[in-house]
Amino acid sequence: MEDLNHHRIKTNGIFLHVVEKGTGPLVLLLHGFPEFWYSWRHQITFLVNHGYHVVAPDLRGYGDSDSPLSYNSYTLFHLLGDLVGIIDHFGEQQAFLVGHDWGALLAWHLSLHRPDRVKGLIAISIPYHQRNPDAKVIESFRRIYGDGLYICQFQEPGRAEKAFARYDYLTVMKKFLLITKTDNLVAPLDMEIIDYLQTPSVLPPWITEEELQVYADKFQETGFTGPLNYYRAMDMNWELYGAWQGSKISVPSKFIVGDKDIGFDTNGTREYVLGDTFKSLVPDLQVVILDGHHFIQQEKAQQVSEEILAFLHKLSVD
Template sequence: MTEVTHQIIKTNGINIHIAEQGEAGPLVLLLHGFPELWFSWRHQMAHLAKHGYHVVAPDIRGYGDSDSPLCTKSYTLVHLVGDIVGLLDHFGEEQAFVVGHDLGAFIGWHLSLFRPDRVKALVALSAPYFSRSQNTRSPESFRRMIGEGCYIWQFQEPGRAERAFARYDYLTVIKKFLLMTKRDYLVAPHGMEIIDYLETPATLPPWITEEELQVYADKFQESGFSGPLNHFRAMELNWELVGPWEGSKIVVPTKFIAGDKDIGFDVMGTREYVKGEVFRSLVPNIEVVILDGHHHIQQEKAQEVSNEILSFLKKFSAN
């Protein structure tokens, strides 16, 4: 099996860093979430490459070794989808399999909405699709519904979260986000920043090592957190931009995978939504798989998730 290689690709006006494994076969794009990197897909990359797929995992704009524009208006869905289309064009592929987790799932859903002609099939992890009419969740609406301790509200003010994060070393910040299990993590008590509220686990779970966490910490120490946080700061603009797709469905074949202990499942009826008919009406060609696990399911349950992705892709690989 080939080793992971790295390169910088010019696409959509910026430089995108990609990790790549597998020299031939159908193209699979793996899109990471917050606050992660291409590295979050290390297990799936090896598994898919071993089974004959050409696997490409970019650092999303603002992350890692990809460019991090200063302006928050450079982090809209138009930009993010454009980056992925640019990667497809770079590789000379009309279509690709797309797998996304968290932020990456958000991008995958909207790539499938804006450009279904470029997506052979989609696997979305941990973040379900909400239509624009449902997604009235602007930062201000989060503040009204949940309170000013909501992390989305706190992330809006440029520099605020960066200053709060700076009270900790980078490894601690990564541990607080990647390993959190508090069910009420969305909201810090009055007057407290979310990063102060999140706990630092005394021991690591078996699915990740100190050395692996350090990979994230070292890269974020180089690139900072402003790029990742700018994605949250584009939320209101994104809601405006998706207006023309109001009422549209995701028509590409899709599998949704999530952990049953994912904290996000217990927020504003998400667990019931994923099980209900509204979700399936918006994504009619969908399979839903719920595993025993938390939010970062592709790392926590690496082999199970790899098998679920592979079994789904195989259904369409001959087409």
Template sequence: METIVHRMVKVNGITLHVAEKGEGPVVLFIHGFPELWYSWRHQILSLSGRGYRAVAPDLRGYGLSDCPKKTSDYSLFHVVGDLIALIKSLGVHQVFVVGHDWGAMVAWHLCMIRPDLVKALVNLSVVFEGRHPIRQPIDSIKAVFGEDHYIIRFQEPGVAEAEFSSIDTKLLIKKFLTYRKPKALIVPKEKGFGGSMHTIIDLPPWLSEEDVTYYATNFDKTGFTGGLNYYRCMNMNWELSAPWTDEPIKVPVKFMVGDLDLTYHSPGVQDYIHKGGFSRKVPFLQEVVVMEGVGHFLNQERPDEVSDHIYEFIKKF
């Protein structure tokens, strides 16, 4: 990891922390919640060793990047604006993009708004469903899952933060990164996000105490508000994206998901992916990979395999 270069870049009115390594065509990695550039550490080393310039920012609100105070400063259009400016700062006209979780959502919107900047996209875990013409996303989640769904619990500013502040950050990170069961989506208020302070979580082989400490140290400095604000802007994103209703994704795409990923088991998602709905919204979808025995954080759980999949796809362009 010591060979990865870190620098601060002024973009779109804020400063982003960027980790990068290598020379050649740029591969832009976009992380999710509650993560950092560090989630792509394995792919940065792998792709930079195969002739690419791997670039992974901490998104606004995360890590060493700026954390604007207003919730409204975390719309997907702000975040996409950051990345457009970052791409221009790299001195290139196009990049390959790889996104995961919220990073996948950002990547879909980057490709929707500025497809001219993207050679090809590899997205992990979160499919592109497009903008529903009538229903706001928060209303849809409530209708299906009720008030105790974690995204609904995240909506009120300060509430989740107060819960998180009462829990050891390392324990929180362990719980977030190792959850597997569908019931993890539902967080009753009487139970809370952390559970018992005496909970012992055995780490899987792909996640070390050193990794947990890196995440926890960064979130102890910034708090979780920046990351939570992405969820709080979901209805705003829906309103702002009205001009892009029915707009397809017009770049070559490879999609990857773990068969144990909760996103893969959301109602209707598997039929959507495998029975044509996804390919209609993403007409240049070239490949769907469902990885067996893998949960949500597949780029960390199966780093070599994911790196190989990324390389085998982007080398064609």
């Protein structure tokens, strides 16, 4: 993808690397873990060709963006400040947000705090949840899944980095990016999650060895501490978000999820997504369930691109 424009822009006290192309309404594509801008390679050109100005950043801690060492610098408020700075940099009052995984969380929460800056949002794989007022995030996860849950294992600084280092970077990417519904993100207590996850012997048709190597090469340059710091700040986010307990998202929203996403059938998520509570928190909501897994914007690239375009087009002409 050599025809893309690469910039490093100053925002919120750090420099972020962004990939940018096109003219028209601004669309921010926000990646998740463990990815960087490259996870949107299929959507970037598609949306540009349909009249949109597309910006795909490497989020704080990822890729060629700055990576503060302390997890104290990775609260949602830090990350949302980065996004407002990107929108300001391109001289726009509003942007469309498209986020996957952690990027979906950012899209939800920027829409919660700054609906004046968001024209509409598409969240992929991760729905919007209310904060549990009775228990911090990690405590809640431990009660449900135990200490073997990957999020719990990621809490201790250096632990996951040390475990990941037992494998080459390509193998780490395969273990996470190719995860399926039959996998389990809760390891036995005597195992690290990276040891527990299987390495597929055959690649699925939606990704090549060369594409996986692009991920591996980038993470070999940058390491995993920045991305893991998002998880280490989860309880800080809980502490900071008490004032927004029960808040609703008024921005027009679309949620896309794969029916075989490992998280979709976990702990009542399917029932939540299809039930009344989710829609009560996000009143202007459309839900789309596709045949696929967690990294569905890559696995079902054309379908997801068309779902994004239909939503953007509707709001662009309204």
